[in-house]
Amino acid sequence: MKKFQLKDLEIDWFLLINGFGSLLAGTVFANNRPGEWDLISLFSTIIFWATLYLLQRTARRLSTPLVIDDTRLATGKRRLTVMDYLPGFGLLAVIFVCFYFLLKQGVLIGINLVWISLISIVVFVQNSRVADRFTVPMSWLFKSIVISPLLLFLGISVQAVDINGMEFLFALSLFSLMVASFLAMEFQKYSEAPSERKKTLIPCIGIESTIRLHRVTILISYAALVVYLYLTGSLRTNWAMMLVSLISFLQMFLLYRISLGMKPNYTLIKASAYMQTLSFVYLFIFNTILI
Secondary structure (H helix, E strand, O other): OOOOOHHHHOOOHHHHHHHHHHHHHHHHHHOOOHHHOOHHHHHHHHHHHHHHHHHHHHHHHHHOOOOOHHHEOOOOOEOOOHHHHHHHHHHHHHHHHHHHHHHHOOOOOOHHHHHHHHHHHHHHHHHOOOOHHHHOOOHHHHHHHHHHHHHHHHHHHOOOOOOOHHHHHHHHHHHHHHHHHHHHHHHHHHHHOHHHHHHOOHHHHOHHHHHHHHHHHHHHHHHHHHHHHHHHOOHHHHHHHHHHHHHHHHHHHHHHHHHOOOOOOHHHHHHHHHHHHHHHHHHHHHHHHOO
């Protein structure tokens, strides 16, 4: 049997890391005093998110025909053993342990069950072979929805705080920025890996339309952020978040160069995606805590 390696799961570290940031941002929304946080609920949700994602990648790996090629039958079907399923069972056990601690803290009820259910559905819908033609090119949308609003709102709710209109504005801003980042990183997959082209949005709507969509989401993100900062009166404390727009404009310029047929700088495009989302989230976290 082929030895299991972590790289076989094809983990999207960008999604995973930003998911952690979104949960932490939600916690800060609920309470900007770290000493008053429900740490058990916070760490339980963080572990739940990481474990759920790894479970999805494990399930995807097991359902991919060419993953374990030394256990195929003559018919071309794979013969899976109990050992193949053990990692999945282990991850399920960890998820149930997280549920136990959330239930013990009295937060595995009501709206939190809704957020957890929606996160699980959106994450695992990408495993559907029947819907692959739709879900694969739209993976950027599903991933963005998971990060914001779902993980953001879960981070708020597990601290036993209700969600109000201001959180929706921030969620819209973060969601739009995540969409822009995922779209920007699709260009490298489309260009450098022909086998991955059908997994991107670009063949569906074209390069020009994808770049236009990227620009629109960037503008929506910062428009929503400005409205949020104005309505909450936090422009003075969170003004540094607007500086992230410089990274976003750089990213727009890099994609514009691609539309002109110039040589793309995929390393810088990917770096700008990480920088704009992580800077956006963690500047908000640090500035809010320091108020």
